[in-house]
Amino acid sequence: MTPLHQQICQACMPDSSPVMDDQRASLMSQLPGWQCLLQDNIWQLKKSYRFSNYSQAMAFANQVAELAEQMRHHPALLIEWGRVDVYWWTHCIANLHYNDFIMAAKTDQLNVNSG
Template identity: 40%
Template sequence: MWKEEDNKLKRSFQFKNFKEAMAFINAVAEAAEEMDHHPWWSNVYNKVEIELTTHSAGNTVTHRDHKLANRIDAIYEQLTTGK
């Protein structure tokens, strides 16, 4: 689940393998570009860490971050459960 701390929304995701993690990253990149709202993230093998904050609002959490978080959750659900 997403947690809000240090003026950021943060969440960790875990996958079966690196290939699945990269498919997730690529899908999130497409959604982020479409929304013109780009996350900070890191990836090590099958783990992806994401942080969301709105730079134009003084690096605080806004509705834009929550909206992208919801899209990211939907992408994760689709990739890991096939729904």
């Protein structure tokens, strides 16, 4: 099977199926450090990335933004001094879609490549 970070997001519509509980557990095993949490009644993926200063955090957030534009799938980002929190979920289904797991893996690749 192709690693998540090498896969491409597919178009998602409001009637797209969310990732089921058994799939979610399997996919989470491929995303070290990510949390799956229920926030505002929506399942989301979250990870915090640490940096030495605000400029590095902002540079990483900009990389995530560029990736999001390329894949047409956009996260919520919280940027603070030395830290970026990334939240992935699929807005049109208000839940987790396979695309979110792909994007989480791609986000980790950005972090690896930026260090």
